[in-house]
Amino acid sequence: MDVSTYYTELITLWEEHKNYVELPVCTYGRCECDATNLWEKLQQRSRVTKFLMGLNESCEQSRRHIFMLKPIPTIEEAFNIVTRDERQRAIRPSTKVDSVAFQAMTTPPDATLAAL
Template structure:
């Protein structure tokens, strides 16, 4: 019994240490530009990166669900979740945030935002694929053109389902072959958009 209680106490302390930080406070700003109703995908990505860096991503993705009210970590969870909720609200323009002030948790707030402003992946994938196919260097330098193309590639990568090997340790070479195919595709896309005066 003593050993079990010790494990419980250690778990509680670890949870509290994990959640607490002297730098964390409700007024903290996660992203440089608040969400104004446009470009939700980029804003979403910025918030996810920020929360992952703060070790709080689990509160919005469902990995840290609310514990039972009888659990010793309940009050700590409520406090930290309220702080995460505040961070997300601070990352939204005041005009939009008013509609989400009464959500019960950061997880629910996140789901509501995705439901209202997120788009089905199909149309987004189509738009990005079309943009990649039509982008050209134009008046941009090669570096600027490559950066613009890389942004589109990265956005598309976030939407595509991951390709995984089924053999376990990937002794079949699937991961390597897939990476080589994707790199070749990107190279062709890059070359197709280069200015005609560029020799390759």
């Protein structure tokens, strides 16, 4: 499954889940603890973590990069970083050098003749 499909499915599930979860409400009279906003921030961080941990191994570098960011980005920002990195990997050609060819390129000509 590609990253866009995975992201879309997660967002759809989370939006549906929101319909069934009661947000915490502070029961103290004139409390200004802002429990609902704190709960939403916690849920946002949890969603970013779940999104990143569900990615396949090809996204490991993006995952590590995002986990090191402070503050942790939103789910949308994390998705954008991952898809940007995915596009760059697709564009950048894989440059694997054959070890024998590499050795031949780095061996000085005199050493090659002396080996004969």
